[in-house]
Amino acid sequence: MPERGVLRGRTAALLLITAVELVVFLDTTVVNIALPAIGADLALREGELGWVTNAYLLAFGGFLVAGGRASDLFGPRRAFAAGLIVFTVASAVAGLATQAWLLVGARALQGLGAAVVVPAQLALLRVTFPEPAAHRRAFGVWSAMGAAGAAIGTAAGGLLTQGLGWPAIFLVNVPVGAVALAFVTRLLPADAARPRPSARHFDLAGAVTGTIALLLVGYAVGALADPGTRTLAWILLGAGAAGLAGFVAIEARAAEPLLPLRLFRIREVSVSTAVNALVGAAHVPAFALLALYLQDTQGYSPTESGLAVLPVALVSIAASRTVIPAALERLGARGTLAAGLALQAVALAWFARLPVESGYLADVLPGTLVFGIGLPAAFVGVTVPAVTAVAETDTGVAAGIVNTAQRVGSGLGVTAVLLLAATVAETAGGGPAARVDGLRSGFAAAALLAAAGGALALTLPRRARGDGGPGRDQATPPPEDDRVRTRP
DSSP: OOOHHHHHHHHHHHHHHHHHHHHHHHTTTTTGGGHHHHHHHHTOOHHHHHHHHHHHHHHHHHTHHHHHHHHHHHOHHHHHHHHHHHHHHHHHHHHHOOSHHHHHHHHHHHHHHHHHHHHHHHHHHHHHOOSHHHHHHHHHHHHHHHHHHHHHHHHHHHHHHHHHOTTHHHHTHHHHHHHHHHHHHHHSOOOOOOOHHHHHTOOHHHHHHHHHHHHHHHHHHHHTTSGGGHHHHHHHHHHHHHHHHHHHHHHHHOSSOSSOGGGGGSHHHHHHHHHHHHHHHHHHHHHHHHHHIIIIISOOOHHHHHHHTHHHHHHHHHHHHTHHHHHHHHHHHHHHHHHHHHHHHHHHHHHTTOOSSOOIIIIIHHHHHHHHHHHHHHHHHHHHHHHHSSOGGGHHHHHHHHHHHHHHHHHHHHHHHHHHHHHHHHHTTSHHHHHHHHHHHHHHHHHHHHHHHHHHHTTSOTTOTTSSSOSSOTTSOOOHHHHTOOOO
16 A cells, blocks of 8 residues: 555645646636627627637647657656646737737647647556556546536636636636646656657657548538538538548558557447547537526526536536545446446436426526536546556557547537527527427437447446556556557
8 A cells, every 4th residue: 555655645646637637628618608708809700709719629639649649659747748838828828819810829729738738647647546446536536627627617717707807717727837837747757768769750640630630520510500611511521531531541551650540459449439429429518508598598697607507517526536436446437437428318318308497406406416427427437448458658649539539529519419409499480488499409419429328338348457447567568469569
């Protein structure tokens, strides 16, 4: 058992890693409520405002695989520090921006930094907490911070914008990043020695091709919702698909590929990737649908709407310390993932029955409480199997693959679910009752996506290699397939 001083040091390391995780995921939603103020100050039209959000999300999703491989090649602590520097500087630039182009560019740089930080965090958790029980607790806390970030961002965005102005939603990241950087070398484990040839032979062609393809797909998915850009969206979607096909061809031939295709032969990686796409497609639309329901049909202000979903974050954090570690120990990652998605499906089905006129305590709060348990359970359950079923030198890219799937799934889910809600409302003739009917349909569709993810999760090995901790003894070399082969 680790000594008390070691435990304190690892607790501090976990606090550092999860604080950064919270800020990174908070920035996916914190800007939403501030968009009207940003538009007024920087003379941005409604259609242009979407880029303040999308620049971050697209860069975040597009660079995750490259960020994951950078963590594997150069070491997770170096990658974590580098990504955090980019994220912190970009946050300062965004908060001080007086031109729209500068704000959008800074948001894209924030996304790039986040894409490097997140896979590095997962690799750091693996080496910092090798014992099964400690590993479960650490991943539970980490997953809660990611799950809570979206809900906290929605609430914090309204409070910061109303109290201090929209620049505060970006500038608040600067002191957090500066303090975190000051403690990186003190608290996080040093990187293991890595062979120099790997650093020199970074798969630049794969990184450029894959990233551009993912950016094209991400933009096209968002543009599909707007009839005015739908034709362009289909063209870009085709170009993105062609780019992804080219990326696969490059990876199949690369001596040191950015994304080793052999990883997809590991069931924990391939199934977790598919399930995480469904996790994103189910939970991200839920926050959008709730905001629309509360503000458009129940008369909540943006700040009130943000505070109404805050219980999701509070329950997520509490569950990470209690329910989730116990679930990982008893059920394993497979069971925890399936249970988390089942709880999400139940919560979304509850929201699918919301009345035209509701009471918060009776109609909204119960669903947020159930959702707050299911969300972090799914986050940790879907991540653990993939990152701990591979060799340590592939941890970063495995994390990048799984997290990229969630970003892509989120974009597809938001587009499809909101389009369904709008279509149902329009067919029903408009008006408050018709809008509620449309939102109910959206919640029902999201519930089905969560249920499908839960069913797919059950195809994982019953006790996946990552259930309780690192899937392979750290002193045992990985099998030949992971050490030698570089082609599928």
